Structures are given as structure tokens and as C-alpha cells.
Amino acid sequence: MIRxxxxxxxxxxxxxxxxVLLVTLATALGVTVTLQERALRLGSARAADKFxxxxxAAGSETQLVLSSIFLQPAPLPxxxxxxxxxxxxxxxxxxxxxxxxxxxxxxxxxxxTTRALIGSTVSGFAQGRMFEKEGEAVVGAAVKLPLGAEIKxxxxxxQTGGETHAGVVYHVTGKLPPTGxxxxxxxxxxxxxxxHVHGLGRDHGHEEEEHHEGExxxxxxxxxxxxxxxxxxxxxRERAEDHQHExxxxxxxxxxxxxxxxxxxxxxxxxxxxxxxxFAADAPGLPAVLVKPKTxxxxxxLRQEYRNGNTLAVFPGEVLTSLYxxxxxxxxxxxxxxxxxxxxxxxxxxxxxxxxIGQRRRxxxxxxxxxxxxxxxxxxxxxxxxxxxxxxxxxxxLAGLAAARLIADAFTxxxxxxxxVGFTGEDWRMALILLGAAAVLSAVPAxxxxxxxxxxxxxx
Amino acid sequence: xxxxxxDTLAKFFPGLDNPVLLVDFLTIAAGERVAVTGxxxxxxxxxxxxxxxxxxxxxxxVVWRGEDISRFSETARDRWRAEHVGxxxxxxxxxxxxxxxENVLLPARLARVADAALTxxxxxxxKGVGLSRPDQKIETMSRGEMQRVAIARAVLRKPxxxxxxxxxxxxxxxxxxxxxxxxxxxAAEAKSMLIVVSHDQRLIDRLDRRITLSAGRIVADNLRExxxx
Numbered sequence: 001m002i003r004x005x006x007x008x009x010x011x012x013x014x015x016x017x018x019x020v021l022l023v024t025l026a027t028a029l030g031v032t033v034t035l036q037e038r039a040l041r042l043g044s045a046r047a048a049d050k051f052x053x054x055x056x057a058a059g060s061e062t063q064l065v066l067s068s069i070f071l072q073p074a075p076l077p078x079x080x081x082x083x084x085x086x087x088x089x090x091x092x093x094x095x096x097x098x099x100x101x102x103x104x105x106x107x108x109x110x111x112x113t114t115r116a117l118i119g120s121t122v123s124g125f126a127q128g129r130m131f132e133k134e135g136e137a138v139v140g141a142a143v144k145l146p147l148g149a150e151i152k153x154x155x156x157x158x159q160t161g162g163e164t165h166a167g168v169v170y171h172v173t174g175k176l177p178p179t180g181x182x183x184x185x186x187x188x189x190x191x192x193x194x195x196h197v198h199g200l201g202r203d204h205g206h207e208e209e210e211h212h213e214g215e216x217x218x219x220x221x222x223x224x225x226x227x228x229x230x231x232x233x234x235x236x237r238e239r240a241e242d243h244q245h246e247x248x249x250x251x252x253x254x255x256x257x258x259x260x261x262x263x264x265x266x267x268x269x270x271x272x273x274x275x276x277x278x279f280a281a282d283a284p285g286l287p288a289v290l291v292k293p294k295t296x297x298x299x300x301x302l303r304q305e306y307r308n309g310n311t312l313a314v315f316p317g318e319v320l321t322s323l324y325x326x327x328x329x330x331x332x333x334x335x336x337x338x339x340x341x342x343x344x345x346x347x348x349x350x351x352x353x354x355x356x357i358g359q360r361r362r363x364x365x366x367x368x369x370x371x372x373x374x375x376x377x378x379x380x381x382x383x384x385x386x387x388x389x390x391x392x393x394x395x396x397x398l399a400g401l402a403a404a405r406l407i408a409d410a411f412t413x414x415x416x417x418x419x420x421v422g423f424t425g426e427d428w429r430m431a432l433i434l435l436g437a438a439a440v441l442s443a444v445p446a447x448x449x450x451x452x453x454x455x456x457x458x459x460x
Numbered sequence: 461x462x463x464x465x466x467d468t469l470a471k472f473f474p475g476l477d478n479p480v481l482l483v484d485f486l487t488i489a490a491g492e493r494v495a496v497t498g499x500x501x502x503x504x505x506x507x508x509x510x511x512x513x514x515x516x517x518x519x520x521x522v523v524w525r526g527e528d529i530s531r532f533s534e535t536a537r538d539r540w541r542a543e544h545v546g547x548x549x550x551x552x553x554x555x556x557x558x559x560x561x562e563n564v565l566l567p568a569r570l571a572r573v574a575d576a577a578l579t580x581x582x583x584x585x586x587k588g589v590g591l592s593r594p595d596q597k598i599e600t601m602s603r604g605e606m607q608r609v610a611i612a613r614a615v616l617r618k619p620x621x622x623x624x625x626x627x628x629x630x631x632x633x634x635x636x637x638x639x640x641x642x643x644x645x646x647a648a649e650a651k652s653m654l655i656v657v658s659h660d661q662r663l664i665d666r667l668d669r670r671i672t673l674s675a676g677r678i679v680a681d682n683l684r685e686x687x688x689x
Contacts, residue, residue, distance in 0.1 A: 001569065003558070004555065372542070
């Protein structure tokens with residue numbers, strides 16, 4: 001029987017190929033949507049895994065998580081540096097690290113942070129060592145820069161028309177192992193350097209008064225950012241400008257060349273300066289700090305405590321959950337589209353095969369006349385179509401997997417987030433359901449063939 | 461050995477007032493060789509379909525060696541036909557894509573009765589009908605060769621009756637001659653009854669008995685001696 005079916009399929013190979021192709025495409029569409037959505041969920045959850053609690057200035061929770069964990073350049077208000085100082089001394093906190101963004105180099109975001117964060121989130125170095133001085137940088141696994149490379153940071157990104165900071169150069173001292181998160185694409189520099197590049201936090205401890213004054217502006221700047229939707233960098237800059245215009249004393253103490261040009265207020269870094277990571281209450285404003293609480297109970301307490309008027313504390317997980325709800329809705333729509341296309345293909349297949357059975361009436365009649373049992377005839381017609389559709393479903397799953405992998409790879413290259421694309425039990429269940437539907441679908445022409453009177457078929 | 465008895469058989473088609481076939485009584489002995497003739501629309505095809513169980517009569521009995529196949533279910537008639545009837549048709553109904561021997565074995569395989577002995581017999585039969593390449597694809601054969609494959613297929617399971625519907629009509633004289641001879645030889649070898657519907661006078665002349673149909677009724681039923689006389 002199998003040989004008969006194969007001979008038949010060989011004879012009708014063009015039609016068979018079209019049927020398989022149609023089913024493959026329809027299946028692949030649905031599979032890709034499912035796999036991609038799941039991978040996006042898993043990948044983003046894993047990327048957020050290392051960060052228990054994110055605290056930033058009051059604003060959008062989603063934006064805070066997207067900017068601090070997924071390093072998406074976006075407007076983020078600044079909060080007072082005092083929060084960082086307070087958290088550093090909090091006994092419920094294992095480590096706390098500020099993150100400062102806004103600059104980039106060769107398309108990679110520059111993130112100002114601390115050795116504590118790097119040391120606690122990745123194990124060891126792939127190459128080189130940690131930054132020890134203000135002019136040193138550590139790069140993520142996906143950053144294509146060798147040890148010792150020079151980094152000249154740029155305001156914002158090249159696409160947004162950024163300008164290179166004059167006279168600021170970092171040297172790469174270490175490369176981190178891959179983490180599968182957006183941080184793989186980041187260049188990590190001491191937060192102190194970021195502050196200094198932008199003319200902040202210089203000489204703290206000496207000019208306390210000015211800094212207090214500066215802090216007042218932090219809040220102002222934060223409010224302004226909220227209204228105007230500036231990037232954190234612009235907010236910093238604005239704050240610095242305010243600082244300059246209103247605090248002449250601070251300018252006199254910290255900056256030598258000010259007032260000439262718009263960008264002149266940007267300071268330079270002292271590449272050989274040691275890194276000071278003990279943050280006092282007068283530390284400059286920050287877009288976000290990442291906090292590792294000691295226990296889950298501490299995490300909830302801290303989250304509660306820092307959800308007041310000025311600051312916002314979130315578990316990345318909870319924000320992602322609400323994002324997933326949106327993602328799920330999008331998937332619903334796409335899945336409906338995919339299901340619709342599958343339905344159309346199924347309907348087209350029934351039409352084609354019913355017509356085809358009509359054309360094959362004589363052949364089927366002859367099989368019966370020569371003594372093939374009705375069940376054999378049913379089985380032949382059923383198996384022939386089922387094999388084609390099953391092959392299409394199988395290929396569709398493979399094609400869907402391949403497509404999802406391609407999309408995931410492209411996504412990883414752009415964002416650094418590794419998307420784990422793979423099948424789960426749910427997919428196998430879906431495959432079984434599709435195969436079941438194929439079995440039922442194939443039965444339609446098979447029943448027609450089964451019910452055909454051989455004598456009538458031969459007369460036709 | 462299979463013999464046939466038909467009693468008060470009538471076949472009506474829906475929408476037609478007159479029966480397409482009406483046979484009060486007919487017997488054909490086992491091993492007999494019968495020609496069925498008549499113009500088109502005389503009921504020859506219906507006669508063939510009913511005695512092979514492809515169609516059920518509206519009324520009456522079709523009794524093969526004590527078994528009334530008109531009372532069988534469709535499935536039972538299929539099984540009975542597979543076992544007892546060898547069919548040869550005007551346009552062969554061979555299946556392209558399969559080789560000669562695969563075509564010979566196909567019905568037996570579909571009925572799950574093809575064993576090593578039957579496979580060996582299929583090869584022998586092909587040799588017997590003068591085909592030396594059992595693995596030749598059917599679509600590459602001449603029409604005469606195709607009909608010989610069809611005959612080998614018909615006699616594979618040593619059926620009690622071989623029914624041939626215009627077996628030579630689509631062949632040239634020479635091939636028709638050969639096919640007619642083969643049919644007779646094969647029927648003799650398997651000791652089968654042979655019923656041939658034909659217009660081919662030379663083939664008809666070789667058979668023992670000739671039944672003539674007209675408008676669904678038997679109008680003549682002669683033995684060859686009588687025809688000759």
C-alpha cells in the first residue's frame with residue numbers, strides 16, 4: 001500500500017509539493033509567533049534575573065526597568081544622590097550600585113557603575129581585569145573592542161547626532177564573560193567618571209555648600225525632565241547648566257573653563273584618579289540604582305519604603321509581567337492571524353482533494369473492482385493526504401524554529417538579550433492537535449472515496 | 461469450481477421506467493467459456509457488474525455455487541469478488557508508477573493476502589504471458605503488453621471465473637489475437653469459467669457459448685455447435 005501511495009505521490013509530485021508548501025508556511029507562521037513571544041518573555045526575564053530591585057526617581061516604572069536593565073536610551077528623571085548614600089548604609093542591603101547612562105561609543109552604550117555591581121553579577125573576567133582608575137573601562141562580552149582599546153565617549157548616540165566628548169578617553173582593561181543580557185553590549189566605566197565627564201560631583205567634600213545647592217537643582221531638573229521628556233543625559237546636562245548659571249562659586253571651584261560655549265562646562269576625567277565608591281549624601285543625581293537586598297522580606301520592605309513621592313522602587317519582574325500581558329495580547333492577535341491562515345489552507349486543501357478525488361474516481365473504482373477492500377481504499381486516500389499534511393506540519397515546525405532563531409539572533413545582535421528559542425511540551429501538544437486536525441481533514445476525501453460505488457466510478 | 465445461476469433478476473435505475481436488465485433464468489456451468497454480445501445499451505455492462513457483485517440487482521438472485529451474492533453487504537461482495545473473480549477491462553486500469561509485477565500483485569497486497577508463493581506466481585504468470593521484464597514500469601509498455609499484465613493480474617489468485625469486458629477492443633488485430641489466446645489458455649490452466657463481453661468475432665468464435673442481449677433481455681443463447689450449424 002505504501003508503495004502504491006508513493007508511486008501515486010511521485011506521479012502527482014507537483015501538486016504534492018504545493019500542498020506540503022502551503023501547510024509548511026501556514027504552520028511555520030503560527031510556530032514562529034509562539035516561539036518568538038515565549039523567547040522574548042524568557043529572555044527578558046533572564047536578563048532581569050540578576051537585578052532584584054531597581055530604584056529611580058518617580059516616573060514610569062516601565063521606563064525605569066527598560067532603561068536600567070535593558071539599557072534602552074530613554075528619558076529618565078534623576079533622583080537625589082542622597083538615596084544612594086542612604087542605601088549604601090542600609091543593613092538590609094547586600095550591595096547597591098548606581099547606574100548612569102547617556103553616552104555611547106561605536107554604538108555601544110556607556111554605563112557608569114561600580115565594581116560592586118560588576119563583581120556581584122558576573123563571575124570573573126573573560127580577559128583582563130576590573131577597572132581600578134577613573135580612565136579605565138570594562139567591556140561586555142559582545143563588545144568588539146580589544147583590551148587596551150581607547151574609548152572616546154559620545155553624547156547620546158551617533159544616530160541622535162551626538163558629539164564626542166573632547167579630551168575624554170577610557171582604556172579597556174577587562175572583558176566580561178557573556179551573560180545573555182543587554183549588558184553584554186555595554187561598556188562599563190566608573191560612575192565617578194561619568195559624573196566628571198558631565199561636570200558633576202567634582203571636589204565633593206570640599207565645596208559642600210555648592211553641592212547642596214546643586215542638589216536642589218536635581219529636583220528641579222528631574223521635574224523639568226518629566227515635563228519635557230529629556231534623556232537622562234540631557235537632564236544631567238541641564239542640571240549642570242543650572243548649576244553653572246546659578247552657582248558661580250561651584251563653577252569657580254570645580255571648572256576652569258566655563259561660559260564660553262554650550263559644551264564647555266563638560267569636565268574632563270582624570271584618567272589616573274583612584275575610584276572612590278563610598279557614596280556620600282552629596283553624590284550627584286542618578287537615574288537609577290540597582291539594589292541587592294539581603295532577604296526577600298528586606299526586598300519587600302525596601303520596595304515599600306522607596307515608593308514615596310520622590311522615588312520609585314520596582315521589582316523588574318513585576319514590570320515585566322505587565323509588559324508580558326501586552327505582549328500576550330499582541331501574540332493573541334498574531335496567533336489569530338496565523339490560525340486564520342491555517343484555516344484557509346485547510347479549506348483550500350479540502351477543496352483541492354475533493355476535486356482530486358472526483359478526478360480519480362475511475363482509479364478508485366478500479367481498485368475496488370479488482371478486489372481492494374473498501375478500508376484499503378479509504379486508507380490509501382486518507383494516508384496520501386495525511387502524509388502530505390503531516391510532512392507540511394513537520395517542516396512547518398522546523399521552518400518556524402529556524403525563523404524564530406533568525407529573528408532571535410538579529411534581536412540579540414541588536415540588544416544583547418539572548419532569546420532562548422526552543423520547543424516545550426506546549427508545542428508538542430500543539431503539533432498533536434494539528435496532526436489530529438490533519439487526520440480529520442484527510443478523512444473527508446477518504447470517506448468520499450469509501451462511499452463511492454465502484455460500478456458508478458468505472459462508468460464515469 | 462464455480463457455477464452461476466441467476467433467478468428472476470431485474471435491475472432498474474432510478475428515473476428509468478424499463479429495467480436495464482431482466483433475466484428470468486440463466487445458468488452457466490463451472491469452467492464454461494461464454495461470450496456475451498449485444499449492441500450498446502443492451503445491458504452487457506450491467507450484466508457484468510451484477511454477476512461480479514459490483515452492483516446489486518433490484519430484485520432476484522445471483523447464486524454462485526450456492527452463495528447468493530445479491531444478499532451480501534458491499535464489503536462482503538468486495539471480499540468475494542477479490543477471491544473469486546478475475547477482471548480484465550477494455551482500458552486495463554493498471555496503475556502508473558508501479559512496475560508490471562507490482563501491478564499484478566496490487567489487489568492481493570491491498571487485501572493482505574500476498575505471500576511469497578503468490579509473489580512467485582506473479583513472476584511466473586508474467587513470464588507465461590510473454591513479458592520478460594517484471595520490473596518494467598507500466599507506463600513504458602505497449603497496449604498489448606499492458607493487457608497481458610492485466611490478464612496476469614486477473615488470474616493471480618486462480619479465480620473461479622474470469623470476466624473480460626471488451627479485452628481486445630482497444631488493441632490492434634495482432635495484439636488482440638494474442639490476448640484472446642492468452643485468456644483462453646489462462647482460463648484453461650486455472651480451470652476457470654470465462655465470460656467475455658466482446659464484439660470481436662474471432663474471439664467470440666473461439667468460445668463455447670454465446671449469449672446475446674438486447675434492451676436488457678437475453679434474446680439468444682446458443683452453443684457454438686449450433687452457431688456453426
